[in-house]
Amino acid sequence: EVQLVESGGGLVQPGGSLRLSCAASGFIFSSYTMSWVRQAPGKGLEWVSTLSGSGVSTYYADSVKGRFTISRDNYKNTLYLQMNSLRAEDTAVYYCAKDLATRANWGQGTLVTVSS
Amino acid sequence: QSALTQPVSVSGSPGQSITISCTGTSSDVGDYNFVSWYQQHPGKVPKLMIYDVTDRPSGVSNRFSGSKSGNTASLTISGLQAEDEADYYCSSYTTSSYVIFGGGTKLTVL
Numbered sequence: 001e002v003q004l005v006e007s008g009g010g011l012v013q014p015g016g017s018l019r020l021s022c023a024a025s026g027f028i029f030s031s032y033t034m035s036w037v038r039q040a041p042g043k044g045l046e047w048v049s050t051l052s053g054s055g056v057s058t059y060y061a062d063s064v065k066g067r068f069t070i071s072r073d074n075y076k077n078t079l080y081l082q083m084n085s086l087r088a089e090d091t092a093v094y095y096c097a098k099d100l101a102t103r104a105n106w107g108q109g110t111l112v113t114v115s116s
Numbered sequence: 117q118s119a120l121t122q123p124v125s126v127s128g129s130p131g132q133s134i135t136i137s138c139t140g141t142s143s144d145v146g147d148y149n150f151v152s153w154y155q156q157h158p159g160k161v162p163k164l165m166i167y168d169v170t171d172r173p174s175g176v177s178n179r180f181s182g183s184k185s186g187n188t189a190s191l192t193i194s195g196l197q198a199e200d201e202a203d204y205y206c207s208s209y210t211t212s213s214y215v216i217f218g219g220g221t222k223l224t225v226l
Contacts, residue, residue, distance in 0.1 A: 101209040
């Protein structure tokens with residue numbers, strides 16, 4: 001059974017940094033593209049970033065480009081999202097997802113709140 | 117990175133059928149058969165209902181079906197039930213190698 005467990009969320013001040021983790025199990029992690037998706041309170045789903053299985057190809061939404069970095073450790077079966085220069089508008093539940101384009105699996109999400 | 121276009125809200129009575137549309141462009145919906153539909157109840161994780169335009173994950177009721185014509189995909193729910201009341205989101209793979217979502221549709225069961 002595919003399991004994705006996010007962690008690392010919390011309260012951070014504007015301009016601060018946070019690193020999210022997504023621990024994966026139940027599948028061959030290195031074979032799959034992984035993504036982060038977020039949902040601001042009361043808003044819709046927003047794709048944030050995608051990373052290929054090898055870790056070579058990365059893609060970012062314009063709203064986070066230059067501030068967020070996606071990475072993975074295929075030995076630890078873990079996906080990461082390093083978030084720098086955080087803004088109030090980054091406040092959201094962040095979900096990691098396996099194979100987002102097709103038969104996706106999602107984690108339970110972790111809440112990031114950017115506020116002073 | 118514009119969102120796919122969905123109606124803000126739709127409604128129907130129990131037992132009826134409803135259809136939610138999802139309009140994109142030739143760079144996303146029109147170019148790939150990688151359209152998915154999610155159901156989200158308040159405070160819950162989005163649940164995959166349809167993937168690859170027409171396929172249902174195991175455990176999803178066959179009352180849910182998907183289709184596509186040109187740049188527009190559709191989700192049809194037949195035999196509407198009270199538990200179907202939720203927000204629904206479409207998504208599509210794009211020529212730029214990422215996924216975009218629709219703005220979401222609130223389904224009300226009258």
